[in-house]
Amino acid sequence: MKILFRLALVGLFLSGLGFKAFADNPTADVNQMVNMSLEDLMNTKVTSATGRSENMNDVANAMYVISKEDIERSGARNVADLLYRVPGLQIRQIDSSQYGVGIRENGAFLTDNILVLIDGAVVFNPLFSGVTWEDLPVSLNEIERIEVIRGSPGVLYSSNAVNGVINIITKAADVKDNYVQQEGGTQSFRDSSIGVGDEKIGSTGLAFRAYLDNQFSQGFPKNSQNSSTIPGSFSDRYLSDRDGGRIDYTPSDHQRLSIIANNNQENSNTPNQETGGLTKTPGETTSAIINYTDKVTDRYDYSFHFDHVEMLGTAFNSNDAIVHVTSVNTQQNFHYDLFGSHVSSVGGELRYNDLHVTDMSPTTIFDGLVTNGQASQKVISFFAQDEYRPIEKLILTAGVREDSNSLVINEKPLYSPKASLLYHLTDNQSVWISSAKDYRTPSFLDHDLAIMGAAPNSYYPGYPGYYITGSTNLKPEANMTQEVGYRSLLLDQKLKVDATLFSTEVKDVIDFVDTSFSPPSTFNNGSLSTKGAELALDYQYNNDLSFSTDYSYLYPHMKPETSNTPSTVGYDTMASNNIVGIGTRYTLNKFKFDLYGKYFEGYTAGNTKIRGYYKTFMRISYDFVTPRCLGKLDSTVYLDVDDALGARQIEDSGNKIYMKPEVMAGIKVRF
Amino acid sequence: MIKNNMRMICAVFICALFFSSPAMADDSALPGTVFTAIMLKALSYDRNIDRQGKDKVVIGIVSPSDDAVAQGFASDIKDNITKVQSSFQLKGKPVDSDLVTLDKTFDKGKFSDQLKQDNVSVLVVVVSDAASVGNILEVTKQLQINSICGTPGCAQNGVGLEIIQTDNKPHMLSNANSIKQEGSDYNSKFLAMCEVVK
Numbered sequence: 126m127k128i129l130f131r132l133a134l135v136g137l138f139l140s141g142l143g144f145k146a147f148a149d150n151p152t153a154d155v156n157q158m159v160n161m162s163l164e165d166l167m168n169t170k171v172t173s174a175t176g177r178s179e180n181m182n183d184v185a186n187a188m189y190v191i192s193k194e195d196i197e198r199s200g201a202r203n204v205a206d207l208l209y210r211v212p213g214l215q216i217r218q219i220d221s222s223q224y225g226v227g228i229r230e231n232g233a234f235l236t237d238n239i240l241v242l243i244d245g246a247v248v249f250n251p252l253f254s255g256v257t258w259e260d261l262p263v264s265l266n267e268i269e270r271i272e273v274i275r276g277s278p279g280v281l282y283s284s285n286a287v288n289g290v291i292n293i294i295t296k297a298a299d300v301k302d303n304y305v306q307q308e309g310g311t312q313s314f315r316d317s318s319i320g321v322g323d324e325k326i327g328s329t330g331l332a333f334r335a336y337l338d339n340q341f342s343q344g345f346p347k348n349s350q351n352s353s354t355i356p357g358s359f360s361d362r363y364l365s366d367r368d369g370g371r372i373d374y375t376p377s378d379h380q381r382l383s384i385i386a387n388n389n390q391e392n393s394n395t396p397n398q399e400t401g402g403l404t405k406t407p408g409e410t411t412s413a414i415i416n417y418t419d420k421v422t423d424r425y426d427y428s429f430h431f432d433h434v435e436m437l438g439t440a441f442n443s444n445d446a447i448v449h450v451t452s453v454n455t456q457q458n459f460h461y462d463l464f465g466s467h468v469s470s471v472g473g474e475l476r477y478n479d480l481h482v483t484d485m486s487p488t489t490i491f492d493g494l495v496t497n498g499q500a501s502q503k504v505i506s507f508f509a510q511d512e513y514r515p516i517e518k519l520i521l522t523a524g525v526r527e528d529s530n531s532l533v534i535n536e537k538p539l540y541s542p543k544a545s546l547l548y549h550l551t552d553n554q555s556v557w558i559s560s561a562k563d564y565r566t567p568s569f570l571d572h573d574l575a576i577m578g579a580a581p582n583s584y585y586p587g588y589p590g591y592y593i594t595g596s597t598n599l600k601p602e603a604n605m606t607q608e609v610g611y612r613s614l615l616l617d618q619k620l621k622v623d624a625t626l627f628s629t630e631v632k633d634v635i636d637f638v639d640t641s642f643s644p645p646s647t648f649n650n651g652s653l654s655t656k657g658a659e660l661a662l663d664y665q666y667n668n669d670l671s672f673s674t675d676y677s678y679l680y681p682h683m684k685p686e687t688s689n690t691p692s693t694v695g696y697d698t699m700a701s702n703n704i705v706g707i708g709t710r711y712t713l714n715k716f717k718f719d720l721y722g723k724y725f726e727g728y729t730a731g732n733t734k735i736r737g738y739y740k741t742f743m744r745i746s747y748d749f750v751t752p753r754c755l756g757k758l759d760s761t762v763y764l765d766v767d768d769a770l771g772a773r774q775i776e777d778s779g780n781k782i783y784m785k786p787e788v789m790a791g792i793k794v795r796f
Numbered sequence: 797m798i799k800n801n802m803r804m805i806c807a808v809f810i811c812a813l814f815f816s817s818p819a820m821a822d823d824s825a826l827p828g829t830v831f832t833a834i835m836l837k838a839l840s841y842d843r844n845i846d847r848q849g850k851d852k853v854v855i856g857i858v859s860p861s862d863d864a865v866a867q868g869f870a871s872d873i874k875d876n877i878t879k880v881q882s883s884f885q886l887k888g889k890p891v892d893s894d895l896v897t898l899d900k901t902f903d904k905g906k907f908s909d910q911l912k913q914d915n916v917s918v919l920v921v922v923v924s925d926a927a928s929v930g931n932i933l934e935v936t937k938q939l940q941i942n943s944i945c946g947t948p949g950c951a952q953n954g955v956g957l958e959i960i961q962t963d964n965k966p967h968m969l970s971n972a973n974s975i976k977q978e979g980s981d982y983n984s985k986f987l988a989m990c991e992v993v994k
Binding site: 155156158159160161162163164166167300301302378667668714748750758759795796 | 838888967983988
């Protein structure tokens with residue numbers, strides 16, 4: 126039945142419209158281009174910022190693209206690992222599989238304001254509007270690129286894209302990329318994967334691709350240095366089976382239909398401090414996507430998308446919450462000239478979320494969902510935007526989105542406008558500014574549920590636990606964002622500079638408190654203002670050697686309305702954050718070396734350090750051809766050292782946990 | 797609810813699929829800068845690019861003497877190669893370029909001698925008519941020289957590697973037989989990025 130249902134899911138997606146090709150890039154120079162990877166040269170298209178393909182230099186957003194080459198050379202084990210290298214993101218690894226990813230905010234476990242897409246399908250869980258990264262139904266080997274927008278992305282994106290968008294784009298079926306990969310590490314990590322795809326079958330326009338990926342980790346033994354809070358050492362366990370496939374059909378050069386299905390069945394075993402055993406938290410995410418694009422003429426193109434995502438309870442306990450997310454959207458783009466050139470985009474979206482919850486045993490540590498039942502959410506959206514180039518160097522963009530969300534009181538329409546300006550100062554320098562208003566509407570958790578988030582004594586003696594009940598009287602969080610950005614290529618185009626200053630003000634912050642305080646439910650609690658700066662430098666010394674560094678500063682300030690209520694949101698106690706990243710990449714004939722590290726620290730208003738941690742990735746690889754008897758296949762062997770600079774330290778509110786480094790070896794054979 | 801919507805969604809999908817009007821394919825030449833950059837990066841994937849055993853990789857750019865447009869494009873490619881000469885190498889060897897003019901009266905022996913004399917390892921064929929490359933390719937195969945062109949359809953006519961734009965996006969096509977006969981050894985990672993013409 127499930128297979129039939131997956132097959133029945135239909136989505137059409139049009140993203141290939143109005144390509145702003147690299148060839149048209151006024152800032153492109155052959156020196157700059159030969160320093161890019163061939164993959165990047167062939168794929169410089171960017172779809173995230175406007176929903177259309179667009180040159181990155183023309184985007185008035187803080188944006189970063191993780192290319193296929195970045196992924197292959199990174200030593201990352203999952204998507205969250207890859208995101209460490211993006212400036213402005215704050216990521217906390219919680220155990221072998223769980224991560225907190227925040228854009229321009231602390232990397233809280235349940236970050237609830239990022240839109241995460243896989244081939245256009247929304248994969249954040251509407252239960253809490255957040256992402257369980259270990260459940261993402263995608264294998265690293267199958268990712269073509271990841272586009273990350275920090276800040277408001279614009280009116281063409283779904284709700285929840287308040288702090289940014291992480292857009293994961295997988296490999297097309299008609300690109301031949303067959304591989305077998307095996308890797309293993311000293312902390313029991315292992316991964317086996319295979320992917321098969323081929324060029325079009327004859328003249329039918331049909332192409333198929335499939336993959337399998339099995340990952341296991343028992344690593345990351347954590348050794349606490351603070352025995353009063355977390356005694357002894359413990360480790361967790363993660364096992365995941367990912368598989369999927371896609372069919373691409375290109376009946377003509379201007380039409381493309383993709384049918385994509387992915388599944389991730391995972392089983393996390395987290396240490397139970399009270400029983401001394403492991404608590405199983407299995408989860409499964411299945412997605413089915415259909416994208417259709419058609420460039421009808423040079424003046425008109427459109428996309429159509431449909432997806433269905435099914436998520437089986439990963440939040441609290443085994444299958445205690447089942448969420449179905451179904452959405453359909455279309456975007457129509459019109460290109461015309463009127464006192465300059467215009468691209469006008471209009472479209473709409475229908476999203477339907479369906480939640481089923483099951484009461485859990487009160488004896489479990491995580492008491493889970495207290496209420497049984499079903500809830501649903503319907504979101505209907507319309508958007509319009511015009512991108513106007515009065516002269517070649519100037520791009521003005523303005524648009525508005527209207528969302529009607531059934532979890533908002535009286536389904537009051539919410540209007541989210543955005544305006545931006547980008548100006549090319551010279552061939553190699555540009556500045557941009559933007560202003561936007563977005564809404565984060567309540568999640569099911571905020572609105573409907575009653576949950577024992579954590580029982581007293583769950584973590585250590587005296588821990589009060591917390592209890593959440595939803596409220597149907599919540600106003601959506603309203604977020605105003607202002608940004609100024611600068612991009613340039615300096616020093617004979619060897620130095621790339623990307624800088625952003627931003628300011629955000631979130632009103633009616635949705636907060637929750639311990640039940641010992643009043644009110645005992647989610648409620649709107651004042652505002653949160655955040656100011657920050659991001660700077661990324663990339664220096665290409667020559668064709669083989671490059672260096673990169675990035676620095677982000679974040680100053681969040683919570684202004685609660687109820688001063689005597691201790692907020693449990695988490696970001697209120699943090700007054701400033703510093704994030705520093707540094708990396709290098711070197712190629713010597715068939716040897717490749719990559720190193721990247723990131724350091725995070727957080728301080729209170731009194732300048733007391735309450736958080737500090739880092740993570741590093743290193744990969745050394747060697748390309749070779751298998752002997753003739755093995756078919757002369759292109760292959761790569763590699764050695765990864767996770768946390769090459771020593772044991773990782775996670776320090777948070779007095780808890781110090783060290784995770785041991787892991788050395789991994791692997792081989793990838795392409796056929 | 798979902799079931800009800802499925803009917804509407806399927807109907808919209810079918811409408812979108814069948815009521816859209818067809819458009820013409822849009823293959824054309826790339827600008828010289830983009831063509832040159834992609835060509836140089838592509839050559840770095842050829843494990844036999846140094847098979848001539850010379851101390852530098854000379855890229856010959858051939859265009860007909862009576863085709864001013866082709867000659868202009870050839871000059872553009874040469875200028876771009878000159879710009880990156882100081883920083884770009886292929887298998888540790890510097891890159892150089894050489895303009896070669898193709899006379900109306902094509903003499904295969906003379907042409908072959910000139911390529912040998914100029915130590916050409918790669919030949920960029922700049923022609924307006926993709927079907928007119930046959931004689932040239934006999935020489936590239938004989939001398940084990942990579943043939944590359946930027947004219948739509950030339951890979952179909954036997955050129956080893958075609959770098960063009962399709963719908964304003966760079967696109968590469970490789971002729972598997974020609975590549976083999978010319979002695980090139982592109983790795984599969986590179987070939988995965990090309991449309992293979994047999």
